[in-house]
Amino acid sequence: MPTESDFVPDPRRWRVLAVLVVALFMSLVGVSIVNVALPSIQAGLEADQSELQWVLSGYALTFGIGLVTAGRAGDLYGRGPLFIAGVALFTAASVASGLAQDALTLNVARAVQGVGSGLLNPQAVGMIQDHFRGAERGRAFGVFGSAVGVSVAVGPLLGGLLIEAGGITDGWRWTFFVNVPVGILAIALALAWFPRPLLDRAGPNRGDPDRGDGGDAGSSGGRRSRDLDPVGAILLGLAVLAVLLPFVEGGTAPAWIWLALPAGAGLTAAWLRWERRQKRRGRHPMVNLAIFRVRSFANGSLLITLYFMGITSVWVLVALYMQDGLGHTALESGFVGLPSAICSAVAAAWGGRNVMRHGRKVVIGGMYFALVGLVASMAVVWLQGQGRASEWWLLLTLAFVGIAQGSVISPNQTLTLADVPLEYAGSSGGIMQTGQRIGTSVGIAVITALAFRILEIGDWPTAFIAGFLGIIVVVTLALVVALADERYRRRQLQYDAGG
Secondary structure (H helix, E strand, O other): OOOHHHOOOOOOHHHHHHHHHHHHHHHHHHHHHHHHHHHHHHHHHOOOHHHHHHHHHHHHHHHHHOHHHHHHHHHHHOHHHHHHHHHHHHHHHHHHHHHOOOHHHHHHHHHHHHHHHHHHHHHHHHHHHHHOOHHHHHHHHHHHHHHHHHHHHHHHHHHHHHHHHHOOOOHHHHHHHOHHHHHHHHHHHHHHHOOHHHHHOOOOOOOOOOOOOOOOOOOOHHHHHHHHOHHHHHHHHHHHHHHHHHHHHHHHOOHHHHHHHHHHHHHHHHHHHHHHHHHHOOOOOOOOHHHHHOHHHHHHHHHHHHHHHHHOHHHHHHHHHHHHHOOOOHHHHHHHOHHHHHHHHHHHHHHHHHHHHHOHHHHHHHHHHHHHHHHHHHHHHHHHHOOOOOHHHHHHHHHHHHHHHHHHHHHHHHHHHOOOOHHHHHHHHHHHHHHHHHHHHHHHHHHHHHHHHHHHHOOHHHHHHHHHHHHHHHHHHHHHHHHHHHHHHHHHHHHHHHO
């Protein structure tokens, strides 16, 4: 089986990364633009609250349920063609979304957009795993993280400008059409710059690490069909759907829908049993559950799920506070996050260059920055409520959260996937991203519900502070996991040195 010493870097790897960054930029800008376009969509299509909720929910559900399956398919059949298919699907769905004449058509198109995004994202992570090693892989994930920071900054500002230029009833359409030239560019660059083996071959298939072979596990069509594990894919997809559905539905969900949670737990248990059965029968399961015995992967996946459960609610609460609480426009609200996004991009680049040298300490430091930014933002809002400070001080305090974003997300991805076998790079990346989707949906639902409950008996500053306290609790739990992982790594190094 090939080892790290056998790895020969492809001279075109940075071009591959450039294509991945373009596609990631498109998909993330598409998400953040829609968040500021909802009032325009409501006015243009006369959508009710339930239909408006599904503009976000449909995308979140279809994006989340297929991540692991898409990642595993990339492991087996090749990441390049699936990446291009995902970009093409996302782009076509953007056109359909922009042309929609009613809320139902828009929501169907948004669901297809989510499928495209769920298809391309695991391939991007897997290709970075394939093409980069060691410190260079950290730098590649750092560039990836910088693109996240820039797209987060550009999305709300671009959305606000497009809506102002296009008008309140039709401006939302251009928030979808803007994806089209970027998607076409990503496809053209992929066809021109991806190495031909990446486009032509049927995937790496480096063999089963538990068997120690290096053969092509997918040498025949029938064997590949079994390796993809369609039963496991269906069980896991239904389990993720059941867990996500009550939370992405939010306040519009009927009470009975919460019964999906125990159903999700049962489906998860059934999926685990099936995967173990596949392994016992000598077949390749969709997910090799042995990767959860890789301590760095298990800790990193739990850490990032908790982190996303907390930190993604920051921008929801800031937008609500600035627009509903203080009466600012969507464009003005978007400017509040600009310094944070710039700091995130810079921190991600720095973290990528230094994560292999400093390890988990980069992530731990980022979480401390997050806690400082959260506490300082609470202080600004409290003082603003007392008439003793301006809300625009949030530009400074939220910059600390931006530093945290860059220092946590990409470095954690590098550390979490470092010891995962390459033949499971796509599916393991999909597992991490599924945890992020679940964490995001659960966190936003719970923390915004807490803020609105406080708002019923108090004012916006009090509701904002209560929501941020909830975020601090969850981020602190993620910090505990990071500290435990750092202690484990230190003991392991001492053990290896003594051995």
